Amino acid sequence: MTRQRVSVDILLSITAVITSVCALGITFYQAYLQRTQQYASVIPILQTFNTSGIDDDKTGYAFVVANKGLGPAFIEAVTLDYEGKSYDDIDKLLPQLKDSTAFANHVTTSTLSKGLVIPQGESIRLVEIAGGREGSWLRRKIADRMKVTIVYRSVYKQKWRFTNQSETIDDANVELE
Incomplete structure (x- = not known):
């Protein structure tokens, strides 16, 4: 058997093909990393206080x-x-509070429902009441007794569920599939 020598042209051609395949793989990996970074740069995080x-x-x-996170939170559902x-609305819950009629004229509410957007760094006062006595009354009624669950999404359609009675912020905002 005679050995044939590999010509320089064939060797350069094989090297060029391998280099091209590696470059293509690196390009796809960079695109994946950029997309991952884009998703991570727009994560709304809801909090209540x-x-x-x-x-x-x-x-x-x-x-x-x-909304203390990055990017707007698009509200999908509120309970x-x-x-x-x-209840799906604070205006339906308030009449259920004992003695609510005594303070009804002092209470201001905001709608938090599907389709609403909470921009980055912004907040919504779900319910508020002026006056020290009235404020103490309302705080005793709902501060630790009302559980708020909000399903929301980011610009990139990632969905989360927020629950205000969680131990940590990570437990409060759970990503949904």
Whole structure:
């Protein structure tokens, strides 16, 4: 058997093909990394908190839903659970509170429903009431007793479920499939 020598041209051609395949693989991997970074750069994170300072010079109480993440939160569904019953709107829950008629004229509510967008860094006062006595009353009624569940999505259609009665922020905002 005679050995044939590999010509330089064939060797260069094989090297060029291998280099091209490697470059193509690296290009696809870079595109994957860029897409992953884009998704990570737009993650809204919802939080709720209670506040007794509703304006610069007024006291009272407000239950606030805030977007502390990156990018807007597009609301898909809202459920408010209070004493074993579910409500889809704070205006339906408030009349169920004992003594609610005494303070009804002092309460201001905001709608939080499907289709609403909470921009990055913005917040919505779900319910607020002016006055120290009235604020204390409302805080006792709902602060730790109302469970808020919000299903929301990012610009890239990633979905999360927020629940206000979770131990940590990671437990509160759970990604859905």
